[in-house]
Amino acid sequence: MEMSPRWFPVRLTSTPGRVDVIGGTGNGWAGLLTTVAGPLLTNGQAIVVAGFSQQAVGRELAWLAASHGIAVNRSDLPGQLAHADLGQGFSPAELAESLAAAISTMRPSDADISLRHTDVELLRTVLDCLEGPFTAARLAAGLTVLLRGGDGDSTRTLSDRENIALSSAIDDVGKSERVQEELRFLRGMLDLLSQAEAARAPVPDPTNWWRAGQLTFLVCDDFVERRKDLTDRIVFHRLLHHLRKGRFAGGSGLLVVVGADHLGRDALEYMARHARTAGVRLVVFLEHLREDIQDTVGGSDSATVLMRLGNSREAAAAAAYIGHEYKFLVNQVTQQSGSTVTDGRSSSYGEQAGSTHTSGTGLDSSSSTSLSKSWQDSTNTSLALSTTAGSTASRLYEFTVEPTQLQTMPATAFLLVEGAAHGRRVVHGDCSPIATGWDQVSDEPLMADGHG
Template sequence: MFVLGPIVWIGLLVFRIISFKRKIIFEKTEWQKHRDVEWERYQSATAGWRATVESHEVAEQARRTEAPLFHPLAPRSTASRIDVCGGTRDGWASLLATVGSSVLSSGGGILLLDFSERGIGGGVAQLATAAGFPVSGDDLPADTGRLGLLRDIDPEDVAELLANAVDTLRPGSDNPAIRLLDAEILTTIATRLDPPLTFTRLASGLRVLQGRDQLDGPDALSPEERDAIASRLDALGSSERIQQAIYYLRACLERLAEGDEAAAVGTAPSWWPLSGLRVMETSSRDTSAARKELIDQVLFQIVLHRLRRSRGDVSRDMLVVAGGDRMGLPALESMARHAANAGIRLVNLFEHLAEGAERLIGTGDSATLIMQLGNAREAEAAAEFVGRGHKFVFSQITRQVGSSLTTGMSSSAGGSVTVSETEGRSGSRGKGGRSGGWNRSVSVSQSAFWEDTESLSVTDSQQDGAIMQRVYEFSVEPTQIQQLPPTAFVLVDSSLGERRAALGDCNPGIVLLPRVASTAHPAVPPASRRPGVLPMITGQSVPPGLAAGDAGDQPEAINLGLPWEPDNG
């Protein structure tokens, strides 16, 4: 009975061990099956993920390869005026060629007044000729007599525009009384002359007021005209101030009259509506600089008068004034106002960002293009116009370097004595009797130790720190404006209330490159397609510092001339 109990217990224990082992083997087998299934699922999911990633990368690479790099850019509002500040000859010629191709292809005409002596109309003239558009050119003052600039203008208007022209060149021209006196004298002459009015005939009339004889050659005035002018001598007076004004006017008109005006009965300049391209260029190659400047003023005032008398219907025509910096702020403002009233799109090309141009840009429904400005002061004024913005910059960078050396020495000694005592008794009882014993033991142990320790520790440390500060600085630095390529520009448009700056390039050859889009980049809102808009330039939004974007995600800054189509609705 006592032997069977342990045997049964041992058997149960063995059975339990065997059952537990079988359970472990079964669960391990099931776990292995589940692991194999999950591993296959993982491998399948991984393969699918890798295939998706590769497919996405291939598609993204194809998108980047085929995505347009160049997108058109235009003012977002119905800007009726574009003011261009700075730029080189090549830059202006490229801009005019790009803009002009858009205007001509839309059925509009272009009148170019080139006072800059840069010959910027050659490029657009070649494009217009190749495309079959009519092109005509006039070189002033050589063609002054042939053109008959004063034809079909009322005598009072002739007197007014000539007074405005000569007043701008007169020293101390800020006196309105002198301009009124000039206008009165010229009105006295012009209203007593028979048509056609020419500079030669007006100068002869002023000589009559001075009491001088006619110049050598045929008399430009009839006896009746001379008598009518002479009858006004007493009304005007003979004061020194009157005589000085008459002398100044006569000297100016005689400079304008140099050349043959007998051909003035020929074809007059075509104003508005225009057909094709007409270039009116003034030059000082064969004349004095003073005469050239006087021609500039008179031609500007004549065009201003024609604009003032034009109808207010919206047209596709465009007027380009190159080098109008010296016309004065009042004349530039009048030109901008009357061009807008007449529905003529105006483009001003200013060689310098002078006081007049600086006060004009950004006014009204206009957009501004900043091109290369080499002068540091002008570049700073242009950067100020583009604007400032907040950004974070590193204001302080620190570095702390440290090194330490630590040495040490220590000694220690000690000992111990251990005494142990053991005592015991033992005994037993048997058939023979009782036996017993007694024992005792004593043990003594003794130990001693000593220790010497030396230590050496070397520590090097370096700590770097940077502090960023929020600053309010130029969005475009002046040095970047000075370093712009000849055909690059910064477009500033704030006529919708939201000011934006965009970087672009007006090289007309870019349109021939591959991957050129015909619509604006999605990141750049398209310009309104209503009359007055100049969809002429392309580019991208300018981040602070003119940072270039990724070629795959952002368009390169270029210029692309597209046909301009008004919104008939």
């Protein structure tokens, strides 16, 4: 007899613009990315994956795309970015804002917010004086001219006309200690980027990242941690700029940001807002559930996927987010048994004696004597058994999912939490790419009661 399915596809019942994936390992992320993005690729949608995690989470997805004849575009960063024209797709004012925003997120959260304004002004001054291309090395050289007044090797990187324009702008930016510190800081960041080993090909135009039926990987990896961090933020804000300008075809694809913990809550909320406006679905992979991220989880128009969280505090926070429910717990069981045995014996003895005499006329007379005795012995036995059983239950308000369960989930296991029409929906699933080959797998989701 054919057995009923035990495994069903998990589908979102809502249409969230943002999905947060929290916790998990590289293998788990790779499985989830493949099972979620694979069907979208085969449907002709565009997918852009910005990989900041330094884990090869897109290898299986790239293999799947190639096996179906789908174009795979990979950019290795910072190599392809270090010597590319950063102004491609930007006006000078937009590039100054984007670079200043990327660099400002590297500062502590309590840093002076006016520093970002100063960075914009300094970068805009350099960009207005340069004729292009706006490479990292040329921007660093322009900042050096403002800092040193045109002395040093930086002048050889720029044309004479550019050097003259920058020298004329020195008085405009001023020579205060604050300005000099910012010039040194900005020059150091851009100079560090320019020193990355050049890749074989420059980074393609960001407007070409988003093409129907194409998978684009932006892989950020570098042995210099500061340069890698800077590259992540520049790429993130370039994506944000193109979302804001509406250069991604709305409703036609997926933007995935992998390893976004270090980018900060404000930056992620900003991207989510512009992705929603552009009609692009955003998926953000976060390794940790830190305090600043806890405030954004479960926001409007979003769903959450929780994977393994080894840290006890993060697991407890995730369990609290999933919620509590009433449970009936048996806390007392009683059982009594007893028996009663009755055993008895009785004896009786009786004796009876009598005589009869009859007389008449003549010789007719008679007499008789009778004697009777009786004995009786009796015994009786009875057995009575009794059993009484009872239990006492109390209602408790406990975690729907215990924190320890989140800490010990398999690498590809997950919990989907979303707001649905019937109420909050919590579904347990597995994103292993080989799941489709398991026994008793259904082609259709189990949605009768809202659970998949």
